[in-house]
Amino acid sequence: MLTEEQNRLLTEVEGDAPLGHMMRERYWIPCARSENLVADGAPQHVRLIGKDYVAFRATDGRVGFFDEHCPHRGASLVLARNADCALQCLYHAWKFDVSGKVIEVPSEGERSEAFAARVRLNHYPTFEGGGLLWVYLGKGALPPRPPLPFIDLDPTRVWVSRTVSPSNWFQGVEGTIDSVHVGTLHQSWISKHFGGGKGAIAYALDSHPRYEVEDTPYGMKAAALRTLSDGRQYVRVTTYVAPFTSLVPGGGNDRNGTIFIAVPRDNHSHMLFWGFWNEDGPRMESEKQMTVGERDPNNWVRINQGEDHRWGQNREAMAQGHFSGFDGCLVDEDLVIQAAQGVIQDRTKEHLCSSDVGIGRLRRWLLDEIAAFEKGEPAGHSPVTVRPLDKITEPNLSWRELA
Numbered sequence: 070m071l072t073e074e075q076n077r078l079l080t081e082v083e084g085d086a087p088l089g090h091m092m093r094e095r096y097w098i099p100c101a102r103s104e105n106l107v108a109d110g111a112p113q114h115v116r117l118i119g120k121d122y123v124a125f126r127a128t129d130g131r132v133g134f135f136d137e138h139c140p141h142r143g144a145s146l147v148l149a150r151n152a153d154c155a156l157q158c159l160y161h162a163w164k165f166d167v168s169g170k171v172i173e174v175p176s177e178g179e180r181s182e183a184f185a186a187r188v189r190l191n192h193y194p195t196f197e198g199g200g201l202l203w204v205y206l207g208k209g210a211l212p213p214r215p216p217l218p219f220i221d222l223d224p225t226r227v228w229v230s231r232t233v234s235p236s237n238w239f240q241g242v243e244g245t246i247d248s249v250h251v252g253t254l255h256q257s258w259i260s261k262h263f264g265g266g267k268g269a270i271a272y273a274l275d276s277h278p279r280y281e282v283e284d285t286p287y288g289m290k291a292a293a294l295r296t297l298s299d300g301r302q303y304v305r306v307t308t309y310v311a312p313f314t315s316l317v318p319g320g321g322n323d324r325n326g327t328i329f330i331a332v333p334r335d336n337h338s339h340m341l342f343w344g345f346w347n348e349d350g351p352r353m354e355s356e357k358q359m360t361v362g363e364r365d366p367n368n369w370v371r372i373n374q375g376e377d378h379r380w381g382q383n384r385e386a387m388a389q390g391h392f393s394g395f396d397g398c399l400v401d402e403d404l405v406i407q408a409a410q411g412v413i414q415d416r417t418k419e420h421l422c423s424s425d426v427g428i429g430r431l432r433r434w435l436l437d438e439i440a441a442f443e444k445g446e447p448a449g450h451s452p453v454t455v456r457p458l459d460k461i462t463e464p465n466l467s468w469r470e471l472a
C-alpha cells in the first residue's frame with residue numbers, strides 16, 4: 070500500500086512532476102519504431118510525458134525530432150511535407166532542416182535568411198537501436214545508451230511491436246515485474262502454445278516458487294527460484310532497467326528473451342513496446358510462436374475501451390474452458406487487466422501479499438531514485454550490457470553470482 074503522495078510520485082509525469090522531469094533529464098526515451106520512419110515519408114506523431122512531438126526521416130536518412138507545432142503560428146508539423154532534407158509546414162511553407170534550423174520563410178522574400186536566423190524550432194537528439202528511435206528530451210549532458218542486449222543487434226535478431234495502452238505507465242512496468250500472474254492470467258495462452266511441454270515455461274506454471282529481489286545501480290533483478298524433482302534449482306531472473314524496460318528470460322540461456330518497455334505518453338496512457346530478441350539466431354522463431362494471426366506491429370493490441378467494463382471479454386470462450394476470456398495474444402490480457410485496474414490504480418487501497426515482493430522493491434527503488442534526482446545525486450547506469458537469466462543450477466547456489 071502506498072500513500073497518496075507516493076502514488077502520485079510514481080505515476081504522474083506531466084508538467085513539473087518530479088518523475089517526468091527525471092525521465093527527461095536522465096534517460097534516453099524510446100519513442101517510435103525505426104521502420105516507420107521512411108526517408109521522405111510521412112512524419113510521425115509522438116506523444117511523450119505530456120507533450121507532443123514530430124519525428125521524421127529526411128532524404129539522406131537522418132532523423133529529425135521536433136516539438137510538434139510550427140514556430141510560426143502553431144500548425145502541426147505531423148502534416149508537413151517531407152522532401153529535400155527538410156520539413157515544410159503546410160500553412161505558410163516555412164522550411165526546417167533536421168537540426169530544427171529554419172531555412173526558408175517564403176513570405177519574407179529577400180529578407181528570408183535574416184528573418185529565419187532569428188527563429189528556432191526545438192530539436193532533440195536521437196539515436197536508433199534495437200529497432201527503435203530513442204530521444205533525449207533533457208537539457209543536461211547526454212546520458213549513456215541504455216545497457217540493453219538488443220540495442221546493437223542486427224535487425225533480423227530483434228523485433229518490437231507498439232501499442233498505445235489506456236492506463237498509466239507504472240501499471241505497465243509493475244505487470245512485467247509481477248511474474249506470478251503468468252501462471253494465472255496467462256494460463257490458457259500458455260497451455261495453448263506450450264501445452265504439455267516439459268520446458269521452462271511449464272515450470273513457470275508452478276505457482277509456488279520462491280521470489281528474491283536484488284537492487285542494482287541501474288534497476289533491479291527479480292528471481293523466481295524453483296526446486297526441480299532431481300533437487301537442482303531452476304532460476305529465472307527478470308531484469309528491470311530503469312525506468313521503462315524489463316527483460317524477461319526466454320529459455321535456456323541469457324541471450325534471448327522478451328522485451329517490455331512501458332513509456333508514459335501522459336498521466337493517463339502509455340506506449341508499450343513489446344517484442345523479442347535472440348542474440349544467437351533469427352528472432353522469428355519466438356515471434357512465430359507468440360504471434361496470433363496477422364497483426365499490425367504499430368497497433369499490436371487494439372484495446373476495446375471498456376465503457377461496459379467488459380473490455381471485449383468472451384464469456385462464451387470462458388464457458389468452454391478459457392481462463393480469462395481474452396483468447397488472442399497474451400499481451401491482450403495484460404493490457405486489459407492493467408486498464409481495468411483504473412486509469413491510475415489507487416494504490417492506497419490495495420493489500421499486497423508475499424508474492425508482491427518485487428512490486429514493493431520496484432516502488433522503493435524508483436521513489437529512492439526520484440529523491441536522489443531531486444537532491445542532484447548522479448544516476449546509476451550500468452557500464453556493461455545487462456541480461457535476464459534462465460538457468461538450472463546446483464541446489465542453493467546463489468543466483469546473485471550468476472545474474
Ligand code: FES
Pocket residue numbers: 139140141142143144158159160161162163
Ligand atoms: S504555421 Fe507553419 S508556416 Fe505558418
Ligand SMILES: [Fe+2]
Pocket residue numbers: 244250251255399403
Ligand atoms: Fe503478463
